[in-house]
Amino acid sequence: MTHVAMTIAGSDSGGGAGIQADLKTFQELGVFGTSALTAVTAQNTLGVHGVWPLDPEAVTAQMDAVFDDFRVSAVKTGMLFSSDIIRAVARSLEKAGRPALIVDPVMIAKGGAHLLQREAAEALVKELIPLAAVVTPNIPEAEELTGTEIHSEADMEDAARRLLRMGARAAIIKGGHRTDERRASDLYVDADGNRMIFSSERIATKDTHGTGCTFSAALTAFLASGKELPEAAEGAKRFILAAIADGLGLGAGHGPTNHWAYHRLGGMSAKGGISVET
Template sequence: MSSPVQTSGQTSGKQTPIALTIAGSDSGGGAGIQADLKTFSALGVFGASVIASLTAQNTLGVQGVFPVPPVFVQQQIQSVLSDLSVGAIKSGMLATADIIAAVAESLSAYPHIPFVLDPVMVATSGDRLLAEDAINTLIEKLIPLASVVTPNLHEAAVLLNEPVATSLEQMQLQGEKIIALGARAVLMKGGHTNSEQATDLLITAAGVSAFSMPRLTTKNTHGTGCTLASAIAAGLAKTLSLHDAVKEAKHYLHNALLHSEKLHIGQGSGPVHHFYSFY
């Protein structure tokens, strides 16, 4: 008689890489939790999720936001981290000061897990996703926990209360100021510049690394920030160095944008093609 097939519990062999996203749900499927989980899967990482807010959202914009009670956000985090061997955590849309404070309190108990902080403030459509009074809480409580913060140029300007950077030199200076707020590293995303190359700067205590890809022209940019931050978290979950995780993530996003024209989703700003390599 053959032995029964094992269907649960720990098995021998290599540990499955796991990443956790703490973010908002995008009902249109192009950004937020949905984009994060697609990115994890595409890069060979098992994805777990904590939903911090719900949105009524599509390619045309955000029609409504419903924040999840902070105590339940914490319950989700504890449920996941008490059971799964999570290799990296990524946060996205957190919506309110109370939710940010709750996430910070929970994550402070897990300083050994790499944490990618995407300071989501505004959707691609221009709709605001972070309450004005939540910015200081983000700066004071969450940035000091971050292994890397991934602001676009507009988000960095809001965090620092400065004009938007227009050059690589200004991007570096602002990145260094965000590190001074307590982050271990900052990836300043240059996607909103006007140069032919889309250049991001990874700034750490050890120095600055530039990651450049040719700029692409497409309307399918919904969820690009979520996708890049999640791809970095996926790399960290696979135990890549931060430099290599950013390099892999930048390459992945470039190709997801390059192949996005194969998708015909919605009437507005469509999503990137998370599963381009499978089609």
């Protein structure tokens, strides 16, 4: 059986993030990728040089065309840009019967460019998070969504549980921005009472462009393939660890991760490994 996933996100002309990163990740994990483009960006490793959002009706038309012809097992959102696009995406997902939804709340690019209009965060909370099987913010995104400050593991858990109260079935708070910690630790909690920490050694590199997109795309692919959420989260952590560890050295800024490293380094035994705490 061929599993199908969808990404709803912006285009990255540099190829390291967005639609391009998502489709590469789906392919690497044996899932057929479909897409709905929300915006075109002029982008490279040095930053975002321009953003041109699509009309919400164009986003809806892409989604509806895919849903009318494919059995989509899991859907992920990335850069949505505006409240109008967010509402259009939510309506199309409801119409399609609410396939498993992974919300990666893309807000700010590595170089600092805003990829979500400030007023759109409220629409994200009201329209999409209640539909989500899992939400995957990094620490700045989690702070923005929950209105809290995150300095510790306890703060991460508080933010994750706030996201559950907003309606998400699960939340993964990515801890890469906690530079006070020797290890990079992500916290997973879900509405069934599961709590896990996936941690790995930090890798000294500037080439981390697209890590959030790639992590959530791997999570989406594993869910589309039938894995349960905790197992899919662990697999996604291993995938992104390999992608960072086996860098490509491209560009003069924050270079892209290596989307084929997971298999080159041995899949679930990816370089460095991770630990799982409950």
